Structure formats: C-alpha cells, structure tokens
Amino acid sequence: MSGPRRPAYKIAPDGLPAAVFLAFLATAGLFYVNIMAAIVDGLVSGLGFTDAQAGQVAAVNTYGAAIGAVLSIFTIARLPWRRTAIVCLVALIGIDLLSIWITGAAAMIALRSIHGLVGGLLVGTGMGVIGRTANPDRSFGMLLFVQFGLGGLGVLLLPRLVPLFGVAPLFLSLALFSLVTTVMLPFLPDYPPRPTPVSKPDDATGTVVWTPLILAVSALFLFQAANMALLAYIFRLGVVSGLSRNEASGALGLATWVALAGPLLVMILGRRYGRFGLLFVGMLLTLGGNALFHWSGYGVIYLLANCATGITWGLVVPYLFGMTAEFDSAGRTAAAASVISKLGLASGPLIASFILGSGAGFNVLINSALAAMALAMVLMLPPALALDRRARRNEKEEKVPL
Template sequence: MRRDTVPAVPVNDRLWLYALLALIATAGFFYVNIMAAIVDGLVTGLGFSNPQAGMVGAANIYGASVGNFIAVLLVRRVAWRQTLFILLSLLLLLDLGSMAISFPGMLTAVRALHGLIGGMAVGVAYSVMARTHSPDRAFGMLLLVQFALGGLGVMFLPTLVPDYGARILFLSLAALTALALVALAMIPRLEPARVADAVTAARLSSTARGTAALVLLALFLFQGGNMALGAFVIRLGEHFELARGFIGQALGWATWIGAAGAGLVIVMGARFGRLRPLLVAILLTLAGTAGFFWSANQPIFFIANVGTAITWSFVVPYLFGMLSRLDSSGRLATLGGFVSKLGLASGPMFAGRVLVNDDFHFLIAVAIVALAVSGMAMLAAARRVDREPDA
C-alpha cells in the first residue's frame, strides 16, 4: 500500500486545510474541552460521586496518552488517511455504545478504550500538522476550533442533562466524530513534505533534547494545572453558591472569548518570537487562576474563566510549535501530545481526590504552583528557541 505523504503546504498557509485537520484532531479528544460538562453530567445525570466522575474523565485521557504514545512509534510507518478513517470509525461506535452504560466501572473501561483509539487518531493528526508550513498557526487553528466548539458544549450540555440524561454527552461526541469523518473525506491529495532525509533521520542535539525536555515539562504542568480546575469548575461555582444557569453561561462565553488566544497565535505566528508573548501569557494565567479564590463574586468568576481560557488557547499552540521547530519529522510533536494528555488526565484525577472534602481553596493553590513551575520551564525553553530557531 502506498503511504500518503504529509503536507508541507509550501506555497502558502492554507487556513481552510488547517481547519479541516483541526476538526479531525479535535474529534479524538473533544471530551477534554467539555470535561466540566461531562463530569457534572455524570454526577447529576447518573449519580456518580466526584471521585468516580473524575476517574471516568481521567481514564479517558490516560487512555489517550497511551494511544498517543503508540502513535509516536507508528506515525512514520502508516498511511495517515486510511489510519484516521479506521480510528474515527471506531470512536464513533464507542461514543454511541457509551450512551447505554450507567455503571462507573464499565464506563471507565469503555472510555479508557475510547481514549486509546482517540489518542492514536490525535497523534497521527498532530504528525501531519507539525510538518505543515507554519506549525504555530496550525496548532493555533486547532485550539480555535476546540474552544469554539467547547463553548457550545459547556454552555448547553449541562442544561440538557436533566431532561435527556448523561447520554446526551456521548451523543454530542458521536456527532463531532461523524463530522470529522466528513472533514477527512474533504482533504485533497496533499503535496510531499519538504523534509530532507538527513534532517528527519538525525538525532536531536543535546541542546535540542534539553530544550524539548523543558517544553514537555511545561506542557504537562500547564495542562494538568488548568484541567484540575477546568474539570470541576461547575462544581467550584456551585460550591461558592453561584446559580447553575449563570455558571453555564459564564463558561460558554468564556470559552468562546478564550478562542481569541488561539486567534492571536494564528495572526502572530512566531513574528515576535516566543519568549515575550509567553511571559505575558503566563502572568495573566497566574492572575486569572488566583481570581478563582473569589468565585463567590460573579464578575470575578467570569473574568477568571475568560482570562485563563484566553491564555490556555494561546500558550498551547506555542508549546507545540516549539516542539515542531525542534524536530521537523513530527514525532516530537506527537510525543508532546502524549505528555499533554498525561497532564490533562492527571489534573482531574488529582482534583477528584482533593475534592472528597470539597477543599476548592487548596485545589486552586496547587494549580497556581503547577502553573508557575510550568511558566519557568516554558520561558527557559522559549529563550533557547528564539536564540537558535533552527535548533
């Protein structure tokens, strides 16, 4: 079987192509973007406890981490288009099957399998995106699509669960996977990647390996710190006695406004380097996260969600862009997807354990520490990449 070639997009940045690739990648782990709605839906719709709901979410993402790691080993050996068709088709079946499950243990196992297959699909999609003309912009489009669709999910799904049950959550995931299959069919035959064999085969230098390690550490902590709060943000709002209707509207609008961060990356690319934009972003992230201490105040709760959403969608594309710059074969970006999902899975699992006693203040404090350490690692890496962009 002839292997599909990976797109280099040598003439221009075809944003419509980036959008199609972003939709495909999003389908593999859209549950992350609506994790707050899923966790809340499992608690309110199926009667799961906080730890049980957190474990379902964590299993989904840990499964995706394993799948992403498998993809690291396979991306240069498989035909990406055929592989994505098979994986997305399996995801569709698993999402539909999840609608009929109401037992925590069984649902955890099925979602772990879903994550495994979805992680492989995301890894393959990442390898394609990493070898485009402008990876920063490609991953920026990915975050833009995720946040735009995620805004719809967190705004409307929690209000539908009381009437339709938790099955509406998995039906929405199935619908997105079906759209991803359509998007896959719309992608035209792509031009060969402009990657020299020597560059693709060469091992990273010791400096590049150190820089990559910093980026991966930053990615793990950034995703974990954000998702620890993000997965339980609806419960957090209710803990501070905010109305459920207000929480849903606040999260939906915050997610949509947060997509502006990814939009900035698409517009800016690496034009201003990475150190200065990331410095501003991490400071805003810390300020926004600290704002959750005063969540009883509606405007502060809304502003905290908006600020962290903007920086979340802004920082992640730059981290993946740095990994793509360090390794043009796309494997390092795929590895980044694996580490990213480890962080996304660890956040809800840790948060679920902390919230056995509903100690949201301690959870916020831990999230701030994780994000601060992440910021130090990403700034150190950005400084190296800006100095030696071809490292």
C-alpha cells in the same frame, strides 16, 4: 519540472481550510476534554456518580488517550495516516453511542478508557500531520480556536440538557463531531514527511535541540495538568460557590468564546515577535486569572477568571506545541508532545479527584494548580528564549551576502 497535480477536490495543504480540517482531525479524539466540565457534571447529576468517580472517568479517558498517542509515534511514520484516522473515527462513533446506555461507574470507566486509547491514536496522528505543515504554530493555533469555539457551545448548552435527557446529549455531541470529521478527511492532501529536517547539522549533538525540547514538554505537562484539574470541576466550583446552574454554564460558555482571542493571537502574530515575551505575559495572566477562582461566588469574578485563563490557555499551548514541532521533520516530536499533553490532561482530573475526595476542598485545589503553573512558567521560558535566539541568528545568516 513541476510535481504531480493536486486533485481538484483536495484543498491547498497550507491554506486556511486545511488548517480548519486538520484542527477537526486533531480534536475529534479528545473533544471530550473541551466539554469535560459538562461531562463531569452530567455524570454526577445525571447518573448519580460521586465527584471522585466522575473525575476518575475523566482521568482514565485521558490516560487511555496518552497510551494511544504513544502508539501514534510509531504509526505516523509507518502507516497511511488517512487510513488510521478513518478506522479510529468509526470506532469512536460506536463507543460514544454505546456510552449512552452505560449507567455504572465501573463499566463507564472501562469503556471510556478504550475510547481514550482509540482517541489518543487519532489525535497523535493528527498532531503528527500538523507537524508536517509549513507553519505548525498557526495550525496549532487553529486547533485551539476550533476547540474553544465548539467547546464553548458545548458547555453553554449541554449542562442545561442533562436534567431533561440525561447523559445522552453529551455522548451524542461527541459522536457527531467524529462524524463531521470523517466527512472532511477525503478533502485533505497527503502531507508526506518534509524532505529536510528543521534543525541544522551542528545541532545534532543534542545540546541545542534536546535540552529545550525536554524543558518544553515538561512545562506542557504541568501546564495542562494544572489547567485540567480546575477545568474538570469548574462547573462544580461555580455551583458549590453559590452560582446557579444557568449562571455557571452561561459564564463558561461566554468565557470559552472570549478565550478564542488566545489562539487568534497565535495565528495573527505567529513567530513575528518571538515566543518568549508572549509566553511571559501569558503566564502572568494565567497565574492572576486562576487566583481569582478563590472568589467564584461572585458571578463577575467567576466570569473574569474563566476569560483570563481561557485566553492564556489558548495562547500558551500552541506555542509550546509549535516549539516541539521544530525538532523533527516527520512529525514524531509533535506526536510525542501530544502524549505528554494527554498525560497532563489526565493527571489533572485524577489529582483533583483525590484532593476533593479527601475533603480538602476547592481552595486547596486552586492553590495546587497555581503552584504547578508557576513551575511550568519557570520551565518553558528558557527554551522559548533559546529558540528565539536561534531564529534571530538564522535570519542574520540569511541576510549575509554570498
């Protein structure tokens, strides 16, 4: 007996269009992260904020998102996710439009913290829905693909518009993204919780499930914090190192599109070859690429560094999120991982603002980020190996004839 038929206007729950729409849903509340370099530069060059003030705006926006994502852990299993998403999207559009008229640092910090709270609730909801799909790794890969593709367009164009129109293009682009996402919502299916948990009954003790989960989310926090500490100031780094505004924005835009190779690899390879090997190679490239930022005064090296770190960022994060999604059938661990991710994304710019505000300079910032990434590598590889081994064991059990 077949289940209820899907309305004709609804797209298939696990097809490519659904992955794209879900990527927009899980991105809308946090898209400012993908154009953070343009926003920080816009606040400095367009409104006269100091580097420290601009970094604090970025930090509170993302800390608010972490709090909102915490709320989503409870709402995702209790409230209709579509209704929650609509309310959040309408609120985000209003806040972004209001942000155009704010000129003071204190008022901007207060308003963007509210934006972060609403956006975090939306993103956590979207991540929880992705956790209910048949292949979360692929959906998370599409999430990064959309973020990098549109983020590249943003960092290419927006810094060039700030001297002409001020910060208005920055916040209008965010409002437009939310509007497009709102139009997509009716076409998504319902995505109820999966009927059976992923973990087996003998995993209930927590030894196999919780230990890899804790290590994975710790690695996620450090990896996101280290990357965001540099990304928030990456445009400023290029300009301070001697590149022109057009050279820096052009390199960032091109590198962000090149970085699409990272999530594309995730969607193509999936878990076919396991996670351990890809994460190991990806983290080695991450460390090497970030070290190149010490020579950002050379345009080619600045471009290569951004390309390398962008590709590996888009490769590593989907696998880390996919790992966390395996531990719960309702999508709560995916929502919880989004909280940790946002705490990392918020802590990076805040710590960077302190480093630069103290006069330590960009070299100290780069070295601090490298240390955090090295520790993240140490933490993420054991759970990846454990989950790969469990997958191989399950495959062998399935091949045993009854």
